[in-house]
Amino acid sequence: MRPLLALAMSVAILGLVQAYMDFQRATAVRLETDNADEAASRTCAFRGVLNFAAEADVFNFDSASVEIRRIGAAEPLLRHEAPLAAGEPLEASLALPHGEVNLVFEATPAGGADFEPSAPPQMEIELRCGEQLIQQALPMRREADVWRAEAALQLP
Numbered sequence: 001m002r003p004l005l006a007l008a009m010s011v012a013i014l015g016l017v018q019a020y021m022d023f024q025r026a027t028a029v030r031l032e033t034d035n036a037d038e039a040a041s042r043t044c045a046f047r048g049v050l051n052f053a054a055e056a057d058v059f060n061f062d063s064a065s066v067e068i069r070r071i072g073a074a075e076p077l078l079r080h081e082a083p084l085a086a087g088e089p090l091e092a093s094l095a096l097p098h099g100e101v102n103l104v105f106e107a108t109p110a111g112g113a114d115f116e117p118s119a120p121p122q123m124e125i126e127l128r129c130g131e132q133l134i135q136q137a138l139p140m141r142r143e144a145d146v147w148r149a150e151a152a153l154q155l156p
């Protein structure tokens with residue numbers, strides 16, 4: 001009797017797991033991805049300033065002092081590996097499409113995991129695409145060893 005009960009419970013558990021996976025697949029949100037079918041992109045001038053010092057983690061080869069990505073994209077738009085002092089501007093040209101763009105900004109603080117901010121960490125960004133100028137102060141939150149901010153920008 002016990003083997004039949006164990007078999008029935010196993011089948012029920014596997015059925016529930018499969019139902020959960022089907023539910024997740026049906027309600028999944030499509031993430032943005034880089035592909036050739038996307039709207040034409042143009043070059044925008046980016047300027048960002050952190051209110052804390054940032055540098056790549058010397059013990060992690062994948063670490064960068066500052067990295068900017070589109071949400072869902074595998075490759076970063078900008079990867080800056082040199083140290084940045086607090087208040088030092090980071091300037092670059094970014095290829096961004098027209099319409100809504102969701103960006104992720106990540107910074108590795110100097111001092112690594114021991115970093116304790118004296119003021120709330122933030123990144124001030126300035127993005128100029130053609131005649132449009134977007135300025136925002138993005139509050140950053142800690143995620144593991146990096147500080148992260150997200151921005152949804154509407155570009156013409």
